Structure formats: C-alpha cells, structure tokens
Amino acid sequence: MTASSPAIAFRTLLTKEMLRFWKVSFQTIAAPVLTAVLYLLVFGQVLEAHVEAFPGVSYTAFLIPGLVMMSVLQNAFANSSSSLIQSKIMGSLIFILLPPFSHWQLFGAYVAAAIVRGVVVGLGVFAITVWFAPHSLAAPHWILVFAVLGAGIMGSLGLIAGIWADKFDQLAAFQNFVVMPATFLSGVFYSVHGLPPFWQAVSHLNPFFYMIDGFRYGFFAQSDVSPWLSLAVVALALVVTAGIAMALMARGYKLRN
Amino acid sequence: MIAIQVSQVTKRYGSLSALAGIDLSIAEGEFFGLLGPNGAGKTTLISIVAGLVRATSGRVAVMGHDVVADFRAARLALGVVPQELAFDPFFTVRETLQFQSGYFGLRNNDDWIDEVLANLGLTAKADSNMRTLSGGMKRRVLVAQALVHKPPVIVLDEPTAGVDVELRQTLWAFIRRLNREGHTIVLTTHYLEEAQALCQRIAMLKSGRVVALDSTRALLAGLAGLQMTLRVSGELPAFVLAHRIEERDGSVLLRLAHPADVARVITECMGAGCLIEDIEVGHADLEDVFLQLMSDRRDPELSEPESRAAA
Numbered sequence: 001m002t003a004s005s006p007a008i009a010f011r012t013l014l015t016k017e018m019l020r021f022w023k024v025s026f027q028t029i030a031a032p033v034l035t036a037v038l039y040l041l042v043f044g045q046v047l048e049a050h051v052e053a054f055p056g057v058s059y060t061a062f063l064i065p066g067l068v069m070m071s072v073l074q075n076a077f078a079n080s081s082s083s084l085i086q087s088k089i090m091g092s093l094i095f096i097l098l099p100p101f102s103h104w105q106l107f108g109a110y111v112a113a114a115i116v117r118g119v120v121v122g123l124g125v126f127a128i129t130v131w132f133a134p135h136s137l138a139a140p141h142w143i144l145v146f147a148v149l150g151a152g153i154m155g156s157l158g159l160i161a162g163i164w165a166d167k168f169d170q171l172a173a174f175q176n177f178v179v180m181p182a183t184f185l186s187g188v189f190y191s192v193h194g195l196p197p198f199w200q201a202v203s204h205l206n207p208f209f210y211m212i213d214g215f216r217y218g219f220f221a222q223s224d225v226s227p228w229l230s231l232a233v234v235a236l237a238l239v240v241t242a243g244i245a246m247a248l249m250a251r252g253y254k255l256r257n
Numbered sequence: 258m259i260a261i262q263v264s265q266v267t268k269r270y271g272s273l274s275a276l277a278g279i280d281l282s283i284a285e286g287e288f289f290g291l292l293g294p295n296g297a298g299k300t301t302l303i304s305i306v307a308g309l310v311r312a313t314s315g316r317v318a319v320m321g322h323d324v325v326a327d328f329r330a331a332r333l334a335l336g337v338v339p340q341e342l343a344f345d346p347f348f349t350v351r352e353t354l355q356f357q358s359g360y361f362g363l364r365n366n367d368d369w370i371d372e373v374l375a376n377l378g379l380t381a382k383a384d385s386n387m388r389t390l391s392g393g394m395k396r397r398v399l400v401a402q403a404l405v406h407k408p409p410v411i412v413l414d415e416p417t418a419g420v421d422v423e424l425r426q427t428l429w430a431f432i433r434r435l436n437r438e439g440h441t442i443v444l445t446t447h448y449l450e451e452a453q454a455l456c457q458r459i460a461m462l463k464s465g466r467v468v469a470l471d472s473t474r475a476l477l478a479g480l481a482g483l484q485m486t487l488r489v490s491g492e493l494p495a496f497v498l499a500h501r502i503e504e505r506d507g508s509v510l511l512r513l514a515h516p517a518d519v520a521r522v523i524t525e526c527m528g529a530g531c532l533i534e535d536i537e538v539g540h541a542d543l544e545d546v547f548l549q550l551m552s553d554r555r556d557p558e559l560s561e562p563e564s565r566a567a568a
Contacts, residue, residue, distance in 0.1 A: 003362075004329075004333055004361055004362030004363060004406075005362040005363075005364070006362055007362075008359055008362045008363065008364050009359065009360055009361065009362040011359070012356055012358075012359025012360055013359075013360060015356075015359075016348075016356045016359075019347065019348075020347050023347050024347070087345070090343060090344070090345070090346070091339075091341045091342075091343030092343045092344060092345045094309065094339050094341075094343055095343070095345070095356075095357060095360070095402065096360070097308070097309055098307060098308075098309070098332060098335075098337055099332060099357070099360035099361050099362075100328060100329040100330075100331075100332040100333055100361065100362070101360070102329075252311060256308065256309060256310060256311055257304075257309075257310045257311065
C-alpha cells in the first residue's frame with residue numbers, strides 16, 4: 001500500500017460519480033435525449049413555416065442548439081443534485097464525509113461529473129437532432145466553452161439544491177419552479193428579439209439566456225447579444241454559484257451539522 | 258501515544274445540551290467501551306471524533322491530530338463503523354471497498370481488501386450488488402469499509418445491533434486480532450456482556466456527561482458482593498428493605514455485602530412470616546453497574562462530581 005494521495009481520492013470520487021449515472025444510462029442519458037428529440041419533432045413541425053429567428057437560419061436549425069444546451073444544463077443540475085440528495089436520504093453520504101476530502105475536492109468531483117453527464121447528454125441530443133436540419137459549426141470553441149461553463153454553473157446549483165433539500169419533494173420544487181422556468185424562458189425555443197420590449201428586458205436578467213445565446217453563437221456566428229457579454233455573465237454566474245456551493249461545503253451546512 | 262483525546266467537548270442543538278463537557282483520553286492499543294442509554298450522547302461524541310458533527314466547544318484529537326484543524330491526518334487515522342445500515346445501491350461489494358479505499362487516497366490496496374473480505378466472511382459475496390445482500394452481510398460490508406485504509410484507531414458504533422451470533426463471533430474474532438496487532442478499538446454497544454468480555458476500560462455516559470470511567474475490573478469491583486432477587490408474599494422486614502436496590506415485576510433486587518447475609522435475609526423473612534416464592538443469588542455484572550449508575554436519580558447537571566467519575 002502506498003501513502004495517501006489527494007489526487008487518487010479526487011479521481012476515485014469523480015469515477016464513482018460518473019459510474020453512478022453510467023450504470024443507469026437508460027434513465028440518465030437515453031431518456032433526456034428522447035425528450036429533446038420529441039421537443040424538436042413537435043415544435044419544429046409546428047413552427048418551421050412560421051418563424052425565422054435568425055436571417056437565413058430555419059427554425060428547426062435554430063432550435064437544435066437550444067435543445068442541446070437545455071439538455072446539457074438540466075442534466076448537469078440533475079446529476080449533482082440527485083447524487084447528493086440520494087446519498088443524504090440513503091445515509092451513504094457518510095462514506096464521503098468520513099474520508100479526508102477537502103471541500104475543494106468534493107466540489108470539484110461532483111461538478112466535474114455533472115459537466116461530463118451534461119456534455120454526454122448534449123452530444124447525444126446533437127447526434128440525433130442534427131439529421132433534422134442543415135447545420136453549421138461556425139465557432140466550435142464557443143460551443144465548448146459555453147457547454148462546460150453552463151454545465152459547471154448547473155452542477156454547482158445542483159450541489160446547492162442538494163445540500164439545502166432534506167427530501168426529494170424539496171429538490172423537485174427547486175427543479176420545477178426555478179430551473180425549468182428559467183431554462184424554458186431563456187430563448188431555447190425563440191429569439192428574444194421577437195419578444196415585446198418588456199419581456200426582452202426581463203430575459204436579459206436571466207443568466208440562462210446568456211448560456212443559450214452564447215452557445216448558439218458557436219453554431220451560427222449570430223446571437224441576440226455579443227458572445228463576450230454572454231461569456232462575462234456566464235463566468236460571473238459560475239463564480240457566484242461555485243462560491244456559494246463551496247462556502248456551504250466548507251461550513252458543513254446540513255452536511256456536518 | 259494517546260489515540261483519542263477529548264477535551265472539554267460540548268455540543269448544543271438549540272437549547273438541548275447533547276454533550277455537557279466531555280473529557281476522555283483513550284490510549285493507543287486500548288479496547289475501550291463507551292456505554293450509556295439511548296440519548297446519552299455516545300453517537301454524538303463519536304460523530305465529533307469522526308468529523309461528522311462539529312463540537313460547539315472543546316477539542317478532539319485522533320493520534321495527536323486535531324479533527325478540525327488537521328482533519329486529513331485525523332481522518333486517515335480513524336475507521337468508523339456507523340450505526341445506521343447505509344449502502345450505495347449502484348455497486349458491488351468489491352467496488353464499494355475499492356471506492357472507499359480510493360477515497361482515502363490509497364492505490365494498490367487489493368491484497369488488504371481481499372484479506373478484509375476473507376476475515377469477515379465476504380469473499381463469496383465480493384461480486385454481488387449491495388442491494389442483494391442480507392442485513393447481516395451489509396453490516397459486514399460496513400465493517401470492511403471502516404477497515405479498508407488500515408486505520409490505527411477503529412470506532413464501532415453498535416456494530417452488533419440486530420445481527421446473528423455467527424457474525425458477532427466472526428466480527429469479534431477479527432476485531433480482537435486487530436487489537437492484538439496494536440489497533441485501538443472503541444466500541445459502543447447495548448450488549449453489556451460484550452463490553453464486559455471485550456473492553457479493558459469503560460466510560461459510561463448519561464445525559465451528555467461521563468458518569469463513570471474506569472477499568473472494567475474496577476467498575477465491577479465497585480459493586481463487590483452479591484445480588485439477590487427475591488419474590489415473597491407478605492411484608493418485607495426492615496433488614497431486607499435496607500438492602501433493596503429496586504423492585505421489578507413483583508420481585509425485589511437486593512445487594513448484599515457478605516455471603517452470610519443470604520442466610521440472614523431468609524431467616525428474617527421467615528421470622529416476619531413472609532413466604533419465599535422464588536430466590537436467585539449471583540455476582541454483580543456490568544449490567545448491574547450500568548443499571549445502578551443510570552438509575553441514580555440525581556440530576557447530573559446539579560450533582561457534585563462523583564468520586565468515581567474521572568475527568
């Protein structure tokens with residue numbers, strides 16, 4: 001046996017968190033991919049002939065990056081939050097709390113696993129939906145940056161919700177009353193330029209809007225606001241959510257009484 | 258070297274005082290018992306030692322490492338078998354142990370994992386999913402998880418609650434071996450005969466305070482003499498009443514200093530016209546010590562420190 005290594009501890013927790021969703025991939029990967037495809041089929045069919053969000057871009061082509069990013073965000077949130085609440089309720093969180101993990105290691109492993117799940121689901125959605133409309137990848141680095149940062153924000157938010165919630169019901173409330181409305185009203189299904197001025201202004205207060213808009217810029221090199229503004233907002237949101245999650249973990253809030 | 262040093266530890270939950278100033282010092286290599294009724298604070302104290310709960314005040318060190326300031330070294334030195342039967346339903350027994358070993362930053366630990374599996378009778382179940390195991394088998398895995406990083410200090414929080422005789426014997430044989438090899442063992446249990454048989458030293462907790470701390474032998478010697486359980490019909494004579502400890506189910510429990518007192522009790526009862534229906538005489542055991550300490554009606558918050566209570 002060799003001496004204790006913090007790097008091995010981190011890698012083990014990350015591997016375990018990834019295996020956790022991989023072992024039930026039908027539920028954690030296949031199901032959200034199918035949901036996104038259904039959205040594309042229904043909304044694409046109904047609105048294809050009526051809406052042109054960006055000049056020269058069909059509605060279905062416009063919708064695909066939005067659905068991919070929505071899947072990335074929702075699944076990143078689901079991964080960290082469900083892992084934490086499940087282990088809290090089952091009592092198995094003790095196996096994470098007894099070893100010498102720092103709050104940095106715990107945060108890093110949970111959020112990295114959330115990013116991996118988000119990106120894997122996003123790739124799955126893209127791999128299927130891409131056949132429904134001509135596509136472009138105008139600036140792939142923006143796609144990657146916004147996918148990773150957005151999933152990082154949602155992984156952090158999932159940790160906060162998982163730490164705060166004492167039961168599944170509270171977590172479901174957080175997911176259905178905060179995450180779902182914020183993602184749905186962020187421009188996944190429409191360009192905010194098509195909204196009345198008041199709702200445009202409201203949309204600009206929603207950090208999810210910048211995640212979707214920046215991500216979509218990577219596909220079309222067109223967006224509602226500058227990708228640099230989106231990057232700044234998303235980076236700030238990551239700093240805030242990660243900061244809160246790490247502060248809660250460092251204090252042991254609801255974890256170490 | 259002191260394995261576990263607990264200094265003036267208090268824990269409050271709002272207005273409730275779970276621990277009211279605990280001082281304990283457990284030497285390296287000891288087999289130490291932590292006893293007390295439900296709600297006495299045993300699990301809270303163990304949780305503070307393990308870093309699962311933060312003390313309101315006071316300090317705890319494991320193998321000289323503060324559990325808050327130097328938590329990495331303290332947790333590496335400690336293995337805890339928790340009271341609650343928890344498991345991760347996604348993984349097999351071997352995966353569970355490999356993950357736990359990795360969490361402690363260890364690699365190439367499979368030889369020791371195999372040895373722990375064999376010693377706890379888990380080898381045949383190594384590749385079974387945790388969900389499929391019986392309660393007793395899950396309990397064995399909990400013990401294995403606590404030992405996977407070969408900690409010098411091992412805390413077992415009621416490890417034999419609701420498990421069969423075979424597991425108890427397997428478990429105690431293994432834990433005794435670890436203790437002989439130098440591991441410090443701290444045990445909480447409601448089975449006092451286990452504590453009496455295994456522990457060299459015992460602390461008894463009541464309402465968040467240590468009410469007794471001594472070697473098992475000295476605690477038993479404190480109740481030297483005989484215990485007599487007596488069931489009679491009629492009024493008990495004054496001599497018998499003077500030796501009464503408690504009454505249970507129509508019987509009285511007496512403590513007698515000398516074997517000669519047994520004959521006197523019988524003579525006095527017969528002289529008072531009592532009919533003796535049942536009689537049983539034996540030596541005091543740890544359960545008697547426990548009952549005597551726990552039935553002490555003085556409020557520990559108000560009482561002076563007892564002579565036997567060690568700080």
